[in-house]
Amino acid sequence: MKTVLIQPDVKGVNEFHSILSNDLIGYNIVTSVSDVNLSDIHVVIIWLSVPDFLIKLPNLKLILSCGSGVNHIINSSNLPHKIPLIRLVDPYLRNRVADYVVEQILNKFYPTLNLRKLQMDASNVFDIIRKEKLIIGIMGLGLIGSTIAEKLKNLGFEVAGWVKTSKNRIIKDVYIGEDEKVELVKKSNILVCQLPLTRETKGILNINLFNHLPDGAFLINVGRGDHLIESDLLKALEMGKLSGACLDVLEKEPLPENHPFHKQPNIKITPHIAGYIGPETQAPYASKVIMGFFKNEKLKGKVDYNSLY
The missing domain is CATH 3.40.50.720 (NAD(P)-binding Rossmann-like Domain)
Structure with missing residues (x-):
């Protein structure tokens, strides 16, 4: 069973967990790294920071970022550049x-x-x-x-x-x-x-x-x-x-x-209101991205590590 880890700092993490649990039948959805073996984690969803354990996950296949941009995380030494990083621009x-x-x-x-x-x-x-x-x-x-x-x-x-x-x-x-x-x-x-x-x-x-x-x-x-x-x-x-x-x-x-x-x-x-990031819109989109990724579909929002966006 593939495990999806939602980092605790993701906005609306509990609602995010509930939506993914309903959408991703056959997946294990967790919100704490302590709830699962590192080798079982296939997908990690992040937002404001890159956890230091990310680069140590042996079976990690996909990283999803809740930010519309990645300038705040792209230079992190904990970000494994061999793993696809997708922006959840729903x-x-x-x-x-x-x-x-x-x-x-x-x-x-x-x-x-x-x-x-x-x-x-x-x-x-x-x-x-x-x-x-x-x-x-x-x-x-x-x-x-x-x-x-x-x-x-x-x-x-x-x-x-x-x-x-x-x-x-x-x-x-x-x-x-x-x-x-x-x-x-x-x-x-x-x-x-x-x-x-x-x-x-x-x-x-x-x-x-x-x-x-x-x-x-x-x-x-x-x-x-x-x-x-x-x-x-x-x-x-x-x-x-x-x-x-x-x-x-x-x-x-x-x-x-x-x-x-x-x-x-x-x-x-205006007070940074043009866009909106929240679980009710991002989580269903994240489910589609995850399922599409494991079906080898072409995905939108993939970050180019060379261009840094």
């Missing part, structure tokens, strides 16, 4: 972040519209959006970024993307690699950051990048707070390169009371 999380981005764009540029109106009167709304001819540039087209791109495209927006490597994408207008990054930025009236946080992407939202935007562009950051050089955002607003920004992620959360962003009416701050 469909609810993808759609929630995408809906958040759509809502912020509507609030900024189409204040009389909302998601409910889009659903009730899609054809007329589509015509309204097409007439504005706004171009939305998305930095990062992973599972979440691709969902954002697809929703915006289906609403009639012109959408372009920037990625590190070349492969099939949900949209056609894609810029690849460092040399083409500026080409995306130059055409983006709205710039959305949904990148993983790596050494290369830390501080990527900076004044050098903002200087290439069309005047009066709008920034949405749903990636990581460390993507943004906060002082450079203030400079870009002062220069008129940016007309405003919506930030769901910040360098320090919650935003300190004396932070200069509080004095900027054109900067909207």
Whole structure:
């Protein structure tokens, strides 16, 4: 019998255990390493940290991470790089972040519209959006970024993307690699950051990048707070390169009371609510991933240890 270990720091660990126990018939589901022999553990589900025993499990076949990103664990010496690591970016999380981005764009540029109106009167709304001819540039087209791109495209927006490597994408207008990054930025009236946080992407939202935007562009950051050089955002607003920004992620959360962003009416701050991680959505998805893995199915969200995301 295969054993799945859910680490105690996983959000809603007891509910997670209950759902997996119901879904994974024939599997042994545990929440403490002391409840099982190390040699019996085949799957481990982690979140905030990498347990020191992980690298010592002789029959470990799969690691699942509850975080939408892995920047907080990827450099751990306890992470065995020979074992597949899958991010549990479930469909609810993808759609929630995408809906958040759509809502912020509507609030900024189409204040009389909302998601409910889009659903009730899609054809007329589509015509309204097409007439504005706004171009939305998305930095990062992973599972979440691709969902954002697809929703915006289906609403009639012109959408372009920037990625590190070349492969099939949900949209056609894609810029690849460092040399083409500026080409995306130059055409983006709205710039959305949904990148993983790596050494290369830390501080990527900076004044050098903002200087290439069309005047009066709008920034949405749903990636990581460390993507943004906060002082450079203030400079870009002062220069008129940016007309405003919506930030769901910040360098320090919650935003300190004396932070200069509080004095900027054109900067909207939300308390890291775009996405959601919880057992009621992640656990059923984890069950599907585990069953798919042992059936040799191709899985989404697999981490590339070389790229560190």
